[in-house]
Amino acid sequence: MFLDGFGVCFIRDKTEIKILILYILNRLPRPVDMPTLAELALCDDGVNYFDFAEALSELVETQNVALIDGKYLITPRGMMNGSEIEGTLPYTVRLAADKSTQKLSRVLKRNAMIEAFHTEKDDGSCVVSLSLSDGIGKILKLEILTGSREQAQYMEKKFRNGAEELYIKIAGVLLE
Secondary structure: OEEOOOOOEEOOOHHHHHHHHHHHHOOOOOOEEHHHHHHHHOOOOOOOHHHHHHHHHHHHHOOOEEEEOOEEEEOHHHHHHHHHHHHHOOHHHHHHHHHHHHHHHHHHHHHHOEEEEEEEOOOOOEEEEEEEEOOOOEEEEEEEEEOOHHHHHHHHHHHHHHHHHHHHHHHHHHHO
16 A cells, blocks of 8 residues: 555555455445445446456355355355454545445445335236335335336336335325
8 A cells, every 4th residue: 555645545456356346345234236335346446347357256266255146245154254344444435435435335225125016917907016124024015006017117217216215195184
């Protein structure tokens, strides 16, 4: 690691990239795909994509990171190893990683609380199942019959984008 003329720390070897990857994954509530993880890890100018991909592959081989259904998550082994050495990352790199992971963490947590899917029926109609959780349990569960797959997909998209507002509106109507 070194400082440039502006006082910004850069990562310069694969071991440091591995530490950064473990640091990032340890702060995310859910697994992420390769492009998302790469975007988070490339927060430091000293990390290039090819070194990142190689470091990630080695972390998977050593079982510090697991690849499940195309998404990466930190393993218990990775958590233990990462927490022991994450303090060696320069402070500015940790700040940049924290900033980028915090925003994604909020999005991942919100998305984990929203379910929206449909089941097609023999007649071409669909039953759309929508639910919203507060992190403890479901606070809204709704099933709606639609006339087509397109309507079902549209409803799912609208629900994912505004589940909280819809919950408030439904509760308001029921409480009138």
